[in-house]
Amino acid sequence: MGLDPVIELTELSIGFTGRDGQDVPVLRDVSLAVRPGESLGIVGESGSGKSTVALAAMGFLKHGLRRLTGQVRFDGRDMFALSRQDREAIRGGQLGLIPQNSGQALTPTMRIGAQLCEALRLHCNLAQSQCLPRAEALLAQVRLPDPGAIMQRYPHQLSGGQQQRVAIAMALAGEPRALLLDEPTTGLDVTTQAHILALLRDLAVERNMAMVFVSHDLGVIAHSCQRVAVMYAGEVVLDGPAQEVLKRPAHPYPRALLSAIPRLCDARLPRALDGRPPAPGQGGAGCAFADRCAMVQTGCRQVHPDLTRAPGGQTVRCLRADEVVALTPHAADRPALRHGPSGDVALHLRDVAICYHRPGLAARLLGRDTPPPATVDGISLEVRAGQTLGLVGESGSGKSTILKAVAGLMPPLAGEISARGAVLPTQVRRRRPDTLRKIQMIFQNPDESLNPRQTIEQILAQPLRLYFGLEGVQLRERAAELLETVRLGAHMLDRLPGQLSGGEKQRVAVARAFAAEPDIVLCDEVTSALDVSVQAAVLDLLDDLKRSKHTTYVFVSHDLAVVRALADQVAVLYQGRLCEAGPVEQVYSGPSHPYTALLLNAVLEPVTGHAPHLEAEDVVELSPPASGCPFQRRCPRKLGRICDTESPPEQMGADGHSIRCHIPRAEL
Amino acid sequence: MSDAAISSRVRPGRLRRAGAVLSDVMRRPSGAIGLTLVLLHLAVALLSPWLAPYDYKIMLSDEILVPPSADHWLGTDALGRDVLSRVLLGGRQALLVCGIATPLAILWGGLLGIYLGLRGGWVDDVVMRLVDAVLSLPGILPLMIVVVMFSGGNVVLILTLAVLFGIPVIRVLRAATHGVVARDFVLAARARGHSRANIMWRELLPNVFDVLMVEGAMRLSWMLLSFSALSFLGYGVAPPTPDWGQDVSEARVYMSLAPWGVLGPMIALSSLIVGVNLTADALAKALGLDRAQKAVV
């Protein structure tokens, strides 16, 4: 490509002033260039500095940050040297940004139309009268249905996917030559994510825009970028064509990252990458990755590697790059997951229905309350001892609600939940201590589920004191023992959660659940708040504990690949109703419910040249339909009236694989 | 597992954290000035019986409304009493009454607030309606009515202040508790089957403790304001006893002749309340409870 770069970062270092008055770099010597029509992906884990790069490319630094050295050029013009007016003209004009969380990035007090028109008037000098049709056209261009109505809405009246599309339309308003995308699809459901990415790709081609994708998700990057830059501890450690980087990375970090990602097609646990990156200013003289690197040599800790050329058009910061490239792709040394021996039925749900809606006093008195369809309905499931049941579905599918019902935090409207044959009282308060002890729960985000004001010892002491009456030295010894079982040291007992890394915190949460010596552990999205490398370690730990303690898991996740790696049985939920349930192999490969098929097709794997297959619209539904199949409104294979009026029959296959659909099993 | 790690039962820094917060408060200009003022007032209140050059009750009939001089640094009042002595002694009542009433107020208000925040349901509804009703009563009037009707006395005053100033604390702590109750660690504790008392004590209190402390400091400052107003209106302390509010109201009559009579007690009173308020402000910032502060991080 002989074109001049649109965005060019040269040896950019950004930092803040530390407590001792020294500069602490957050970005170090970052050099990147993007040409018209090119799309560059910047990948890294949280804290790697990737978002700072995106903002710096606009000449914007967060409060407290300062440019130490280097330049940022847009079209050859130094963004940090421009006057305020010139910078304002470029931002949102030729250079657009699509933020991570559009819900919060749109002004809540302005209508969508007004915000779009503002962008148009500022950057295209359009008159007020020309703005409205132009704004509507933009909304249509990002494939929003009924643009006229959307113009009149406020941001909070739109769904996450719609807000993201509005943000894209707003960036397009200035006729940009380059787009910066900061985690553009994080937090969206898989199907919505696939749609947004497809839209962005089409727009880039149409307008010959340069794009910079910032993401933690290699799947997103693989799907949308030609070139990939991998960031680690504020540095670019690898830069090269997407195909090469994803297949034969010349740096051990992306290599380890790739093997830490669970795959849909692979029923094995991913390989964990231990340790965590150095905090800003904490790295030693050598390579920042040395402490976590499997191939580290003495030289790595002394010499800071420079960027060098490596095979396949990659540039890399590694002393042993040539050896890394030569390794076989992602050594497959993990044994295939064995399903645990299945025992008796440990947990049984029979026709469980749960309703969030509680009529208010006034509504009850006036008698004008017609209850909406239950949030969760007709759930019948069973898990055998020592097995893992995975519950999958998009947000709003009711999967976490079901866990809460099992835990006794959300009493069901109807149905029955029993553990080992004994019916569980619906409310926690009614359950006997021993019953409570046997069912434990692990939550999504350890920052929320661990009390920030308790030490690790106090956190572990809560169940130990409650269920076993331990006190004093005994309690402390048992707490230390528990930390060992989750591969943490006893020296952590006196720390506060805030002093631990995300992965360590989640291990403490696991230890707390196992402190009760439970039969059943309910896992609610336990890895989705963690970085991939950490996620793999937590999955591995959970799997080990299951084997050694013969524990039963109910594992809720939106990530189909994670469920595949851990579960024995899977249930797919949509709008609080079961679509499909059965052994994991059958559900992932056999005939599928149209919704399962849609989900599986929308998953982005970190492999280039794989296009997701999109069929259904990514409409967000507010409540389940009153009758018929829950998926009727989005189903790409809808038969007709029967889907609207009659509940689909349960079609059983081998090994208890059931699909609820009107389409005959053979045709699915 | 190392024995050293188990035996080393260092009580994880409650004290250390308190020390860190204190040093943070002192690093801020408002905290340094505020805390210095407060400590100065406390020292004077404790030592004033020995510091005061004259007896506060002695009326020198030949030295009425004398301007400041070497004998009377702040002059004398209309009854011929030494103003400096009265200023030095004039904060003891306020500090005693408010110093006892504030902890009582945040104790009962705080505990009830935390309980309601966790309990919810109809109990919460009923109590909060009552709280709303009482809070809508005008300013310091309920206080005055009680004091007048029961005709004074420190015990009555302390109890009334503790009850009245505890009511807004209920509301603040209930709101703070709501922010915590929704979090997963409380849900986890409920799922494990802990008692309500355990959840309040071990899960909630440590998380709202900062709010309670800041609330205490703010309440103390408002309480001092109310006490001084009460005293100014003549319902605070019985006359010969020196008190700033009362002394200002007495000296106001001769203000055009002898402004020194009002200036001394006014400066003393204002500096105490400003000091307490500045300290509360710095404390809120040090604990990260200041809204404007939070936005920066």
Place this chain on the structure above:
Amino acid sequence: MLELIVKRLALGAVTVWLVSVVIFAGIEALPGDACTAYLERDAQGKLLENCRQSLGLDRPAVTRYLDWAGSALRGDFGVSVDGETRITAEVALRVKNSILLAAGALAVGVPLAIFLGVFAGLYRDRPADIVVSTLAILAMTIPEFVAATVLVLVFAIWLGWLPAVVLTPADAPALDFFPEFVPAAIVLTMVMVAHIMRMVRSSVIEVMASDFVQMAHLKGVPYWRIVFRHALPSALLPAINVVALTVAWLLGGVVVVEVVFNYPGLGRMMIDAISDRNLPVIQAITLLVAVTYVGVNLAADILSILLNPRLRTRLGRGA
């Protein structure tokens, strides 16, 4: 939205009812009643009994509450303990004077407070902000009677610019209070400006650090347009409730300032009633002020709902 407003109105009504119960019960719980207060030393034996009978104090408390609340609902607060003065007429006069004082303070105070708050918030931690914020803390914490005394000392006694006290009688027309009410209004304005300004300042800082303001910068929106169009509509919403609290305070609780300046408003009437142990008047004023408080806050809540798109249009996800 309508549902939300109806709910607030219903809650307000419940609170007003509870207030009346609390006031009545509170006065009941005090030692003595209107007769012991009126008769003072002679309050014993036949005389006391006769008095109680004539005032109807010998009836059960519930009956007396219903009677009192019923008349209050019709705007009749009965007669004072002296047995002659109609409370309603007297109170109405004082309310008029209190409103005059409050209106003066609000007209100057609210715009000033908002301006200062926005200014200090935008120039956070710069010298101008530090000066304004420090002054605000002083204005909030220095007792009103101290501020008033300083004001009188400087402007009335030393400079002779302003009158020291109000001498106009309570039933004089509003215009007669000018310029006598100015010093009192100044003291009140200072306190309220400090409170509102501090709230606006922190709200502005919070909003200016929000994601959508950062995004507006990144969309190339000019600075002042960001301030006025994007930030202030959100930042000033919470000010409504603070202003409401101030209004309620001005209309009911300014006893000290009214006493210092001898201003014939509701606060002074209240304190006179307290020292006379004039229970019917105390009851009447307390109820009136409490109802005003509830009403003003209710109005602020409803206004916030109307002005906040999030509450006004309860549609969309999860609502």
